[in-house]
Amino acid sequence: MESAIPPHLITTRCRHRRVDDDYKPPYPSFVARHGADVSRVVMAYFGVQYRAETPAAASTADFMVLVSRADGPSHWDLAHYVDQAGFANDVFVAYWDDVVRFDSWFEPARAAWTGPGAEGGGRFIEVLRPAVERYETLFSSLGRPEGIAVIAEGMSGEVLEHAYWGGMRDRIPLSQTSEMRSLGKPTLVQDGPRLRVIAQDNLCMIRSGQDWSDTDAAERRMYLDDVEPVLREGMYFLRDQGLSIGCYANRYMRLRGADGALTEKSYGQSWWQSLSALERWAESHPTHVRIFGAAMKYLSSLGPAARLRLYHEVTVAAADEQFFEYRGCHAKTGMLAAAG
Amino acid sequence: MESAIPPHLITTRCRHRRVDDDYKPPYPSFVARHGADVSRVVMAYFGVQYRAETPAAASTADFMVLVSRADGPSHWDLAHYVDQAGFANDVFVAYWDDVVRFDSWFEPARAAWTGPGAEGGGRFIEVLRPAVERYETLFSSLGRPEGIAVIAEGMSGEVLEHAYWGGMRDRIPLSQTSEMRSLGKPTLVQDGPRLRVIAQDNLCMIRSGQDWSDTDAAERRMYLDDVEPVLREGMYFLRDQGLSIGCYANRYMRLRGADGALTEKSYGQSWWQSLSALERWAESHPTHVRIFGAAMKYLSSLGPAARLRLYHEVTVAAADEQFFEYRGCHAKTGMLAAAG
Numbered sequence: 001m002e003s004a005i006p007p008h009l010i011t012t013r014c015r016h017r018r019v020d021d022d023y024k025p026p027y028p029s030f031v032a033r034h035g036a037d038v039s040r041v042v043m044a045y046f047g048v049q050y051r052a053e054t055p056a057a058a059s060t061a062d063f064m065v066l067v068s069r070a071d072g073p074s075h076w077d078l079a080h081y082v083d084q085a086g087f088a089n090d091v092f093v094a095y096w097d098d099v100v101r102f103d104s105w106f107e108p109a110r111a112a113w114t115g116p117g118a119e120g121g122g123r124f125i126e127v128l129r130p131a132v133e134r135y136e137t138l139f140s141s142l143g144r145p146e147g148i149a150v151i152a153e154g155m156s157g158e159v160l161e162h163a164y165w166g167g168m169r170d171r172i173p174l175s176q177t178s179e180m181r182s183l184g185k186p187t188l189v190q191d192g193p194r195l196r197v198i199a200q201d202n203l204c205m206i207r208s209g210q211d212w213s214d215t216d217a218a219e220r221r222m223y224l225d226d227v228e229p230v231l232r233e234g235m236y237f238l239r240d241q242g243l244s245i246g247c248y249a250n251r252y253m254r255l256r257g258a259d260g261a262l263t264e265k266s267y268g269q270s271w272w273q274s275l276s277a278l279e280r281w282a283e284s285h286p287t288h289v290r291i292f293g294a295a296m297k298y299l300s301s302l303g304p305a306a307r308l309r310l311y312h313e314v315t316v317a318a319a320d321e322q323f324f325e326y327r328g329c330h331a332k333t334g335m336l337a338a339a340g
Numbered sequence: 341m342e343s344a345i346p347p348h349l350i351t352t353r354c355r356h357r358r359v360d361d362d363y364k365p366p367y368p369s370f371v372a373r374h375g376a377d378v379s380r381v382v383m384a385y386f387g388v389q390y391r392a393e394t395p396a397a398a399s400t401a402d403f404m405v406l407v408s409r410a411d412g413p414s415h416w417d418l419a420h421y422v423d424q425a426g427f428a429n430d431v432f433v434a435y436w437d438d439v440v441r442f443d444s445w446f447e448p449a450r451a452a453w454t455g456p457g458a459e460g461g462g463r464f465i466e467v468l469r470p471a472v473e474r475y476e477t478l479f480s481s482l483g484r485p486e487g488i489a490v491i492a493e494g495m496s497g498e499v500l501e502h503a504y505w506g507g508m509r510d511r512i513p514l515s516q517t518s519e520m521r522s523l524g525k526p527t528l529v530q531d532g533p534r535l536r537v538i539a540q541d542n543l544c545m546i547r548s549g550q551d552w553s554d555t556d557a558a559e560r561r562m563y564l565d566d567v568e569p570v571l572r573e574g575m576y577f578l579r580d581q582g583l584s585i586g587c588y589a590n591r592y593m594r595l596r597g598a599d600g601a602l603t604e605k606s607y608g609q610s611w612w613q614s615l616s617a618l619e620r621w622a623e624s625h626p627t628h629v630r631i632f633g634a635a636m637k638y639l640s641s642l643g644p645a646a647r648l649r650l651y652h653e654v655t656v657a658a659a660d661e662q663f664f665e666y667r668g669c670h671a672k673t674g675m676l677a678a679a680g
Contacts (some may be wrong), residue, residue, distance in 0.1 A: 022521075283505050297626065
């Protein structure tokens, strides 16, 4: 059993972990491990928004051109969803573990994506570039990293800080010394046709994924009939009513494969006023209590035989680690809704 | 909004509360307030165990004699349950807020209850005498205190530390400076026919009560059909399989009225290896997740119109604040099971 916080990020605490040293989690979980030389990572969401009846086929080609440029991302994936205004959205997420490389790549990529030459339809860019002290990951199993974990050096052994409320916070190295409190609200900055959102210190983002591609027929049916509808209901609550509880935006998306077809992998990505707001929703809101209950029932009935894979990554970003830019998107897109 | 920790017990913290100062609980709750002159309280459980077919009618009379003596309790109540071995148990709980009075009362009462002259059937005494820094209460509504709260000076206004996992710990004043960790296991001491259990520092006890006497027919049916069966299942899990998760014993009881008849009030009383063990069960075990889910559904569908009253008291007792004694009881009675 090891700590989710890697040895080189362990500091003298002024804040305690929620569980004591003899805590034993009831099932195993794992975290991504970067090399000690990685001090900062980048998670860059590039979105294109279009009327579902006229797919913006060009967007994937545009993105492929960008990522193939020098200093492009070490890993990226593509997901799809239809948003609350009926628009289709394709969201590319690209990952770097070297902010110098990212910086050299980003400005021309940004100009191509949201600048004057960009294609019709909506475009957006949402970037976090957190210090490694400011994010955490969690995986229910080994062997198939997703998201930021794909570019990590490897995975941990079984970690201690999980399977209790507060584990998410306890896995973030900065929680050793900071409460990561967050106040204020996002503001809008207009720059011609481009809208930027300036959010507050300690804004929080979660990518929380599900992968049922390895399940057999019986397990797949159980996931799709008993768990997914409850998950979807919670995701839609966050999308439609999240602002009341500090959730600025939520996208519940399906990953596309290399051929562009939808896969048996999904993830929810949401922006939160604070880590506390995410904690409160997760642990006590009826919509997530139902998700938790459905997942607990599922996992306890299947036990170690479960082939469903679950993972997430959670970042608490400093004010200068964030970038939000929208062009031609409707007013409920991403952080625009929160700054409106 | 006030802190659950009264001003005179607020100390310089070396441990943080789990929520920050701008946390706003989603519904009101209240705690009992003692006068600042009360430094210690006493919760004394006196039980009698008998074959259900031959009720020990004498026990109530015996207890009435004891409580009417000088320095008797400021409040007591009586509850009933049938235990896992099929024995009926009547449990009197008596409360003091003056340990000098209790001490003067206790030794002769103890001799009468578990000493040589005691009646046939099983008898037991379980006493906690915690410093006020070592326990907390929580009430969903005002106007009908139960348990230790009956002898408090009054009730608080709305408190901040509730409706999140960890609120229980944060309401205990000692949590400001101690993790209240608990190790080791209870041991048995034989003293002729009397068995005593010596438990460890920071043993934890909860009394968690339900009162549906004010509900109208529709709400009563909802409580009894949708919530109570789930609660009962969880209580029986703790009773029958609790040891595996650090629950030493659990009694799920119905209060008796002045005439001895069962009332529309129940409570679960359980002994735990540690506050942490209680926290882990409450927040993640399927049996309590179901209770929580059923209660959330119930309360969110009824809202402020709910007439169900809920309360609890939780103590984390130092080693010298505990006393457990059993005579003629079966081996699964109370703390005997844990020390066996």
